[in-house]
Every structure is written in C-alpha cells, then in structure tokens.
Amino acid sequence: MDAHFARVLADEQDDAPTPGASAAPPASSSRAAPTAALSQQQLDALVARADAQELDQLDARSLRTLVQALERRVRSNALARAKHADAPERFLESELALHSELARWRHVAAAPAALLPELAALNAAPLLLGLFAHDNADIRLDVLALLAELTDAEDDLADADALAARRVWVRALLEHRLLPLVVTSLEQLDSAPGVEDQDEEAAGVYHALQILENVADLEPPACAQLCATTVVLRQLLRQVAAARRFSANKLYASEVLSILLQSGAAPRAHFMAGTVATGTATAPRDDSDSSKRRKQAGAGDLLDRLLQAIAPYRKRNPASEDEEELVENLVNALCSVLLLPAAQMHFRRLEGLELALRCLKDRAQYVFSGALRMLDLALMGDARNCARLVEVGGLKALFAVFMGKKKAKKPTATATATTTRRAKSEAKAKEEELTMSILSSLCALLSPAAAHDVFDRFHAKFVENDMEKLDRVVDVFVKYLGRVEQRDLAGDDDSDDDDDNDEKDENEDARYLRRLDAGLFTLQRATHVLAHLCASSRKLRAYVLVKLHEHRIDMDVLAQILKEQLAMLRGGDSDSDGDGDGDKDVTDTDGERAKMQAQRTLLVHLLSTLQAPTSDAASSAVEPKQEEAKHET
Known part of the structure; x- marks a missing residue:
C-alpha cells in the first residue's frame, strides 16, 4: 500500500506539494491549494455524496464500521510517517485520507444522541483523543471541531434520554483526559504568532472553548x-x-x-x-x-x-x-x-475598591451597575474593606448614588418609551437593593475603635443636611414595606382554600419567592440600617420614630421584620444540617454557615437594642454631630 502511494506521487510529482506543506488539508479544505484537476474535484464531490448516502441511516453496525475505518487510517498514517519521516511527500496521501475520514465523522455528530453510548463502547474516545498528539496541526484542528459537535447538547435539552446518552459519551472522553488535552491545544493555538488574524487557528480556539463550555454544561x-x-x-x-x-x-x-x-x-x-x-x-x-x-x-x-x-x-x-x-x-x-x-x-x-469607586463616577458608563455589585460583595463580611472604603473617600460616591444624584443613562436609539420606563424602574430597584446592602454592611462592620474616625464619619453622614440621608432610608423602607405587604395580600387570596400540609409548604415557599420579588431583601437591609441607627443614637432614634409615625408605622414593624428573618435563617441552617449532601463543596458549606451565623448574631443584637431604650453609654459613645461631618474627597 505504501509503495503504491509512493508510485502515484512519483507519477504526479509536478502537481505534488512541497515537503514543507505536509500539514496541509485535502483539496476540499479551505486551506488546500487549488491546484487539483477539475476531474479530481468532481470525483471528490461524487465520493462525498456517496458517503452522505452511506451514513444517512447510521446504526450500531455502521458506527462500528466507521470506527474501524478510522483506526485503519490512523495506523496507516502512523506507519507512513514512521517509514518516511524525512520525506513528507511519501506520507502525504495517507494524511489526506485521514483528514477525509475525519470529515466523514461529521455525520456522527449529526446522528441521534442515542448512538453515542455505542460510540463510547467502541473505544472511539481514546482513538480520537490520541490524534491530539498528531504532528499535523490540521488534523488536530479537525479533532477539535469534531469534538465540539459531538459534545454539543443544544438539540438534546428537551429529551432526557438524549441528554443521558450524551453524558455517557462525555464521561468516556473525560476518563481519557479530554480536559488537559483541550487546554494544551488552546495554549498551543494561542501562542502562535498572529493567531487573531488566522481564521483556521481562531476557529480552533473557538472550538476548544466550545468543548469546555459543553463539558461544563453536561458535567x-x-x-x-x-x-x-x-x-x-x-x-x-x-x-x-x-x-x-x-x-x-x-x-x-x-x-x-x-x-x-x-x-x-x-x-x-x-x-x-x-x-x-x-x-x-x-x-x-x-x-x-x-x-x-x-x-x-x-x-x-x-x-x-x-x-x-x-x-x-x-x-x-x-x-x-x-x-x-x-x-x-x-x-x-x-x-x-x-x-x-x-x-x-x-x-x-x-x-x-478604588477602581469600583471610579466606575461609579458616571452613571452613563455601562460598568456602573457592575461596580455597585463589586462593592457590595467586597464589603460583605469584611470589616477592613468597610473601613477602607471610608478612608479613601468612598462615602461621597456611595451616597451620591443612594440619593439619586448621578445622571441616568441615556436610552438607546431603539428603545421604546415603555421599555425605557421599565428599564429605568428595574435599574433603580437594583441600585436601591445594592446601596442598602452596602449601607447595611457598613452599619454592621464599622467599629468605633477603627482608625481615621471612619465610624463617626459614616454616622455623621446621616445627620448632615437636615438628615436628608436618613429621610431617604425611611422612604426606601416605607416603599418596600408597602410592596411586600401588597404582595402578601395578593398571595393570601390565592391560598385560603389550601388544607393539605404539602400544599401549605409549597405555598409558603411560593410566598417567600413572591416577597423576594417584591423587594423583601431591600426591605430587610433598610430595616437593618434603621435599627442600627436607632440603637446608636437617641437623636436618630427619635427622628426615625417621628418619620415612621408620619407614615402610620410602629417601631414594632421593624422588630417583626428582624424576627422573621432570624426565623428564616435558623430554619435554613437546620435544613442544611439535615440534608447530608456529600456532593456539596465542604468549603462552600462552611463559608455559608459562617455567614449565616454572623447574620444571626447581628439580628439578635439589633432586636435586643431595638426593643430596649438606648443606653446612656451607647448614646454618648456614638452620638454623631453635624460639625463632625468630614468633607469627602
């Protein structure tokens, strides 16, 4: 067979590619030189049509034939390369045949997913993955493109059996080191000079990323x-x-x-x-x-x-x-x-923190909302970050957002009046949620003993300008209290006739989700801030009482919200202890428990201080004054 290939290449020496072109794909590929005769092109088209007809009705038997054919092509090419390592033209034809055989495998990717377990049983996974070691870059690119299709479950989402079958195939690939091979290929492609300008290499990078995404979705x-x-x-x-x-x-x-x-x-x-x-x-x-x-x-x-x-x-x-x-x-x-x-x-x-604050300077910047999310998560549970935010003058930018002093984004040219209003409403609700969460973290974690007077600087903000910022907190509390209560009333009308315990549990979960959708999280954070300010200062407590009275709201409402959240945290902790889910990440679970414990401790403290008169010691220790307000830079 090898002698035959050598004789054919010798007869067509004038048309044969140079030795340096050993990595070129066949004439049907976009990378092949357009030097083949027209009759050869017609012959290739006929062969392709015949292959399509042959594989139109794939079954287990034809799949076995396909795997065996690929094995023969791989062995033949390996033998030719070993024999003629110094003469690329001597193994060119076997390389072209291997490339063509891989092209035929595209029909397998289009076949029903039910055949994939059979493909795994035929040891096709190590056969294909072994080609990542091939010296020809085009062969490696072919394998990447093929595996990207074979791991794509987009068409299987509505079929549980098809998803299960594709998972069997993906697990077979994982057992034979798919992930390290794909990442190594990604490194090799990305390290090539000018990769962004080369369509074939860029396509290879895309296919490698597609494989990683497909595996993450399925496994x-x-x-x-x-x-x-x-x-x-x-x-x-x-x-x-x-x-x-x-x-x-x-x-x-x-x-x-x-x-x-x-x-x-x-x-x-x-x-x-x-x-x-x-x-x-x-x-x-x-x-x-x-x-x-x-x-x-x-x-x-x-x-x-x-x-x-x-x-x-x-x-x-x-x-x-x-x-x-x-x-x-x-x-x-x-x-x-x-x-x-x-x-x-x-x-x-x-x-x-400084980067996030710079992103908050202009609401018109797309990253504005993302910067608020960064700040919220960076401060959550981290007292040093909270102090650092005040030290670098972050209160000015934060309260500017909270008070609505930043200019809103301009609507896009294609936005309608309805979508613009909806987008503005959603953006405002998200900003209120994030800023209240940030303020809640600052209330909980700033210490009177912290350096640079960060504790006093923060509390003084609520006193300056005739307590306009405290007014804003009360307004947010009243707004979301009304939303949650309205959603509760609407939900109670739907659940009056439910007697079954399971249905009651489901309705309780549904009620909690409805309340979250109405803004329960923002309401809870606003409650934390008000309870903290009431506990920290007689002056602020009296002011909050007056403002709530104007809205016909009793201080007991704050306590009730804190009690409900505390009960929810205790119930969630007991549920997580009893689940016994061995698959859940231990580090993640420990972190969640620590956060829940910190939240419970905070809620208990807020409840105790909210339900008792403000002590003279606490009042004298943290009483903010108008003249103590620092000018934020």
Whole structure:
C-alpha cells in the first residue's frame, strides 16, 4: 500500500506539494491549494455524496464500521510517517485520507444522541483523543471541531434520554483526559504568532472553548477538575486581556471564565491559589507608577489580570451589545471570586475598591451597575474593606448614588418609551437593593475603635443636611414595606382554600419567592440600617420614630421584620444540617454557615437594642454631630 502511494506521487510529482506543506488539508479544505484537476474535484464531490448516502441511516453496525475505518487510517498514517519521516511527500496521501475520514465523522455528530453510548463502547474516545498528539496541526484542528459537535447538547435539552446518552459519551472522553488535552491545544493555538488574524487557528480556539463550555454544561463537577489539573483559568484570562482587541473568541473566553467561577467554591479557590501564590503587592489601575507596581504584583496574579480586563471600561462604554456581554461576564466572574474572604482581602490590596469607586463616577458608563455589585460583595463580611472604603473617600460616591444624584443613562436609539420606563424602574430597584446592602454592611462592620474616625464619619453622614440621608432610608423602607405587604395580600387570596400540609409548604415557599420579588431583601437591609441607627443614637432614634409615625408605622414593624428573618435563617441552617449532601463543596458549606451565623448574631443584637431604650453609654459613645461631618474627597 505504501509503495503504491509512493508510485502515484512519483507519477504526479509536478502537481505534488512541497515537503514543507505536509500539514496541509485535502483539496476540499479551505486551506488546500487549488491546484487539483477539475476531474479530481468532481470525483471528490461524487465520493462525498456517496458517503452522505452511506451514513444517512447510521446504526450500531455502521458506527462500528466507521470506527474501524478510522483506526485503519490512523495506523496507516502512523506507519507512513514512521517509514518516511524525512520525506513528507511519501506520507502525504495517507494524511489526506485521514483528514477525509475525519470529515466523514461529521455525520456522527449529526446522528441521534442515542448512538453515542455505542460510540463510547467502541473505544472511539481514546482513538480520537490520541490524534491530539498528531504532528499535523490540521488534523488536530479537525479533532477539535469534531469534538465540539459531538459534545454539543443544544438539540438534546428537551429529551432526557438524549441528554443521558450524551453524558455517557462525555464521561468516556473525560476518563481519557479530554480536559488537559483541550487546554494544551488552546495554549498551543494561542501562542502562535498572529493567531487573531488566522481564521483556521481562531476557529480552533473557538472550538476548544466550545468543548469546555459543553463539558461544563453536561458535567458540572468536571469544572473543579478542570481548574485543578490545568492552567485553564490563566489561559482564559490571557484571552480576555485588555490589550487584545474585541473578538468572538474574547467574548467566548469571558463566558467560559464566568461559567467556571460560578460553578462552585472549588474553582474559585483554585483561582485564588493562582492569585495569592504569585504576589500580594498592590497594582493600581490609573496611577503613574501603575506599571511598576503591577509588575510587583506578579505576572501570574489572576485577580489582578481580571481587574485589568475590567479597568478600561471605567472610561469608555462597550462598542456593541456583544462587548456589553463581555463586560457582564467579567463582572460576574469577579463577583463570584469575591465570595471568598481571601479574594476580598486581595481585592483591597490591588486597589479594587478604588477602581469600583471610579466606575461609579458616571452613571452613563455601562460598568456602573457592575461596580455597585463589586462593592457590595467586597464589603460583605469584611470589616477592613468597610473601613477602607471610608478612608479613601468612598462615602461621597456611595451616597451620591443612594440619593439619586448621578445622571441616568441615556436610552438607546431603539428603545421604546415603555421599555425605557421599565428599564429605568428595574435599574433603580437594583441600585436601591445594592446601596442598602452596602449601607447595611457598613452599619454592621464599622467599629468605633477603627482608625481615621471612619465610624463617626459614616454616622455623621446621616445627620448632615437636615438628615436628608436618613429621610431617604425611611422612604426606601416605607416603599418596600408597602410592596411586600401588597404582595402578601395578593398571595393570601390565592391560598385560603389550601388544607393539605404539602400544599401549605409549597405555598409558603411560593410566598417567600413572591416577597423576594417584591423587594423583601431591600426591605430587610433598610430595616437593618434603621435599627442600627436607632440603637446608636437617641437623636436618630427619635427622628426615625417621628418619620415612621408620619407614615402610620410602629417601631414594632421593624422588630417583626428582624424576627422573621432570624426565623428564616435558623430554619435554613437546620435544613442544611439535615440534608447530608456529600456532593456539596465542604468549603462552600462552611463559608455559608459562617455567614449565616454572623447574620444571626447581628439580628439578635439589633432586636435586643431595638426593643430596649438606648443606653446612656451607647448614646454618648456614638452620638454623631453635624460639625463632625468630614468633607469627602
């Protein structure tokens, strides 16, 4: 067979490609040189049509034939390459045959998913994955494209049996090291010079990212394995770097990064392991010495790279809807990481708080809402970050947003009056939720013993300008109290006739979801702030009592809201203790329990101080005064 190929190539030596073109795909490929004769093109078309007819009705038997044919092509090509390593023209034909055989496998990707377990049983997974070691880059690109299709479950979402069958195939691939091979291929493609300008290599990067997304969708536990055993996080951050121009691959990489970091605590822990291990120096975004200090932070600092990818959007808006999606993905990734205390600490050291405050300067910037989310998660449970926010003058920007002093975004040209009103209403509700959450964190975590008078500076804000900010907190409380009560009344009308215990439990869950949708979270945070201010100062307590009385609301309403939240937390903690879910991430569970315990302690403290008169000691210790208000810079 090899002698025959050599004789044919010798007869057609004038038309044969040069030895340096050994990696070229066949004439039917977009990369092949258009030198083949017309009759050969016609013959290829006839063969392709015959192959399509042959594979039109794929079954287990024809699938076995296809696998055996690919095995023969792989062995033949390996033999030819081993025999004629110094003469690429001697194994060119076997390479073209292998490429054509892989093209035939596209029919398998289009076949019903029910055949995929049979494909796994035929050991097709190691056969295909073994081709990642092939010297010809075109063969590796063929395999990436094929696996991207074979792992795509988009057409199976409505069919549970099809999804189960595709999972069998994906698990077979995972058993034979699919993930490390794909990430290695991604590295190789991305390291090629000018990869962004080469369509074939760019397509290969896209297919590699598609495989990672498909695996994450079908086998979520594999996300932890992927982050633990490969450098995928580092590679994805390289793809989304600010220095790279926007492209489909940059958008896709941001999406995969967001998916991985939102999949559980383990990927986030691996992200921080790659961050803290490389340095802890600060790396500001804007200052004249930023490049020098960024180098001090370490080239491998993953959190710093993520902040650098977001930083350009503090000054400019995305140029398209796709680029807006990129920004959302990057912010989602960062917010997921900020769930870890170590990430909150490193975020402060990298001047992430300052970056978020700069993004809050202009509401017209697309990243504005994302910056509020960053601040909320960075402050949650971290007393040092709360103090740092006050130290760097963040109260001015925060209260400007809370008081509605920032200019609203301009509506897009295609937005209708109805959609614009709806978008404004949703954006305002989200801002109120986030700012109340931030204020709640500051109330809970700022200490009178903290340096730079941060405690007094924060409380003085509620006294200045005739207590306008305290008025705003009361207004938010009244607004969301009315919404939640209205939703309760509407829900009670639907559940009057339910007697079954299971139905009552379901209705209770549905009621809680309805209340959340009406703004229960914002109401609870506003209650925390009011209860804290009432407990901290007689003056503020008296003022709150008067304002609530104007709205015919008793102070007991605040206590009742706190009691309901405390009961919910205690019930949720007992449920999580009894679940015994061994698959849940232990680190994630411990973190959730610690946060719940801190919330319970806070609620008990607020209840005790709210239901008792303000003590003279507490009043004298924290009484804010108008003249103590610092001018925020």
